[in-house]
Ligand SMILES: CSCCC(=O)/C(O)=C/O
């Protein structure tokens with residue numbers, strides 16, 4: 194089940210609130226300029242579907258968002274437990290960072306934990322299948338895919354160079370909960 198846990202930066206052990214209803218998660222994140230949405234596939238995605246087939250199942254929603262927000266590229270990232278670099282990738286995404294563009298991710302399958310650091314609060318968003326999250330450019334955040342990663346996600350970019358991260362060098366991510374298996 195998707196969820197949002199909100200913490201004060203000084204209390205990583207106890208969240209101030211935990212939300213599990215879509216409307217509550219979406220409205221709380223919207224107050225911080227973060228978009229949280231749910232998309233349904235137009236056609237069934239078969240196991241082993243190509244990037245093109247995955248994108249085509251959500252083409253209408255993707256086109257709408259690209260037009261609205263000026264994103265220019267779209268791709269599909271797929272990661273699971275047999276990925277040879279899973280530990281390195283996990284460690285990289287777990288370092289607090291920012292991007293110069295919105296981070297837009299739609300979970301076609303599996304799950305991942307996005308944690309956003311906004312002023313004195315930390316918003317841990319557990320994204321699951323059918324969830325879209327759009328983190329505004331410049332927002333400090335990290336991402337945990339867990340020890341046994343499993344996700345397929347559509348990514349939208351407005352930078353032709355794709356994924357570029359600026360690491361803050363802060364150790365805050367190590368103090369907050371990770372994705373539990
Ligand atoms: C779910 S896509 C992988 C994570 C990523 O691209 C990122 O920037 C995490 O913060």
Ligand SMILES: [Fe+2]
Nearest residue numbers: 290292296334
């Ligand atoms: Fe990121």
Ligand code: NI
Nearest residue numbers: 302303343344
């Ligand atoms: Ni799966």
